[in-house]
Amino acid sequence: MTMKATGYQALISRFSLQAVPPHCCSWIYGKSERLTQQDDDSVEEYYSLRYDPGDGWQAELGFALRHEGVELGILAAFFAVLEPEDLVSWINTSPTGRYTRLAWYLYELLTGTRLSLPDLEQGNYVAVLDPVAYYCMPGFRVRRQRVLDNLLGVRDWCPTVRRTRNLDNFAAQDLAGKAAERLRRYPESLLTRASTYLYTRETKSSFALEQLEPDTRRAAVFVALLRQAGTRSFLSQEALVQLQRSIVDARYADDSYRHDQNYVGESLGPNRELVHYVPPRPQELEALMDGWIAACSKMVDSDVDPVVTAAVEGFGFVFLHPFGDGNGRIHRFLIHHVLARRGFFPPGLIFPVSAAMLRNRRHYDEILERYSRAFMPWIDYILDDRGAMTVRNDTGAFYRYPDLTLQAEALYGFVRDTIDRELVAELDFLVAYDAVKRRMVTVVDMPDRRADLFIRLCLQGKGRLYKTRRDQFPELTDNELERLESIVSEEMIRLPDSGS
Numbered sequence: 001m002t003m004k005a006t007g008y009q010a011l012i013s014r015f016s017l018q019a020v021p022p023h024c025c026s027w028i029y030g031k032s033e034r035l036t037q038q039d040d041d042s043v044e045e046y047y048s049l050r051y052d053p054g055d056g057w058q059a060e061l062g063f064a065l066r067h068e069g070v071e072l073g074i075l076a077a078f079f080a081v082l083e084p085e086d087l088v089s090w091i092n093t094s095p096t097g098r099y100t101r102l103a104w105y106l107y108e109l110l111t112g113t114r115l116s117l118p119d120l121e122q123g124n125y126v127a128v129l130d131p132v133a134y135y136c137m138p139g140f141r142v143r144r145q146r147v148l149d150n151l152l153g154v155r156d157w158c159p160t161v162r163r164t165r166n167l168d169n170f171a172a173q174d175l176a177g178k179a180a181e182r183l184r185r186y187p188e189s190l191l192t193r194a195s196t197y198l199y200t201r202e203t204k205s206s207f208a209l210e211q212l213e214p215d216t217r218r219a220a221v222f223v224a225l226l227r228q229a230g231t232r233s234f235l236s237q238e239a240l241v242q243l244q245r246s247i248v249d250a251r252y253a254d255d256s257y258r259h260d261q262n263y264v265g266e267s268l269g270p271n272r273e274l275v276h277y278v279p280p281r282p283q284e285l286e287a288l289m290d291g292w293i294a295a296c297s298k299m300v301d302s303d304v305d306p307v308v309t310a311a312v313e314g315f316g317f318v319f320l321h322p323f324g325d326g327n328g329r330i331h332r333f334l335i336h337h338v339l340a341r342r343g344f345f346p347p348g349l350i351f352p353v354s355a356a357m358l359r360n361r362r363h364y365d366e367i368l369e370r371y372s373r374a375f376m377p378w379i380d381y382i383l384d385d386r387g388a389m390t391v392r393n394d395t396g397a398f399y400r401y402p403d404l405t406l407q408a409e410a411l412y413g414f415v416r417d418t419i420d421r422e423l424v425a426e427l428d429f430l431v432a433y434d435a436v437k438r439r440m441v442t443v444v445d446m447p448d449r450r451a452d453l454f455i456r457l458c459l460q461g462k463g464r465l466y467k468t469r470r471d472q473f474p475e476l477t478d479n480e481l482e483r484l485e486s487i488v489s490e491e492m493i494r495l496p497d498s499g500s
């Protein structure tokens with residue numbers, strides 16, 4: 001069967017554009033019915049011949065905007081090679097048309113170049129993004145093209161998040177309300193006790209995702225930072241630098257955004273580096289970070305879904321990788337910061353999302369890798385014998401317009417798993433722990449430290465003390481030991497993660 005590519009993929013092919021492939025690839029084929037094939041992160045649409053827009057770029061651009069949505073990265077690459085006069089000629093064929101106006105506005109926004117066209121004086125305002133298909137800002141009116149700019153970001157950094165079935169399903173679950181309802185089952189005193197553990201659990205998990213073990217001081221500093229989440233703004237270079245300096249070893253603290261090219265990889269031996277991800281070049285970084293700050297500042301107090309907002313801020317930051325060290329921990333901190341600021345969890349509590357990421361490490365790594373997989377082949381870099389990297393081509397466009405839909409879906413999944421497993425497990429653990437200690441007193445009134453040690457060692461043995469541990473309690477009779485073991489087993493071994 002003969003098929004013809006159309007829309008964005010036709011523009012990429014015709015103009016040899018270096019751009020991340022579109023989420024939706026469209027084909028014209030010879031059957032009468034329309035077919036859709038979809039997997040986790042892409043869609044193939046098959047249209048009948050009556051949808052064939054023709055062969056010119058004008059037809060392909062119009063088809064793309066009408067049927068495939070707004071792909072800012074592809075449009076930016078296309079507009080960079082298109083002669084402005086050619087676009088003006090096409091717009092003049094229908095200056096008030098929806099898609100010509102959209103192309104006109106996006107050209108001027110993405111290139112910073114004003115076309116030789118007069119402002120429109122009539123016509124309804126049309127939205128840049130379809131609110132049914134995308135998460136959008138309320139937007140502002142642009143009189144020149146009579147469009148409503150409801151993009152999430154700005155020219156220097158503008159993410160998109162598509163409204164998918166997965167995201168709609170997550171939003172319908174009202175996870176914040178679900179968590180609040182579950183928390184109401186526990187006394188306030190228990191929640192206060194749990195909060196300290198949850199902050200510590202999040203800290204240890206965040207460091208563990210980078211295969212780090214924080215010392216007592218660094219752990220305490222990170223816990224203190226987590227307690228500040230949502231209380232002040234971190235959306236400035238100065239605040240981010242202070243944040244980075246507070247969580248990394250002083251020898252690797254930065255005074256500004258990085259001036260060297262960093263990368264994410266692993267060593268396979270001398271002069272053998274496996275590079276997984278190359279962030280923006282230092283000379284491109286400041287403008288990108290300014291754009292990220294502007295976009296996040298727009299979103300943080302908006303009506304955009306709080307988990308989607310947290311995904312944009314957190315994952316957007318880590319993909320820009322503005323510091324030499326600590327980017328991952330800051331990325332996860334920013335997720336908590338947004339959720340706290342938007343009131344997603346109660347004051348004084350934290351949901352240990354990093355624990356869910358650590359438990360699902362493969363999925364977390366895959367979500368990070370998927371972002372770069374499409375453009376890494378185009379990054380022209382060299383590594384010297386010291387492992388220092390130099391990127392030899394202009395790469396800024398690959399980072400400027402990210403589609404963060406998959407990252408938003410993944411974060412929602414981590415948040416759900418945290419509420420369903422990490423949070424409730426810890427609270428139930430404390431309830432059971434209290435019940436164990438109340439029952440233990442009926443056997444022997446042990447000092448708290450001795451009782452805590454007994455419970456901990458008993459949990460390590462899945463409800464029984466290892467023989468090598470029994471001699472740590474010489475004051476107990478065999479009968480008392482067995483009765484205490486039974487209490488721990490009955491109350492706590494049935495719990496998930498009972499030894500955590």
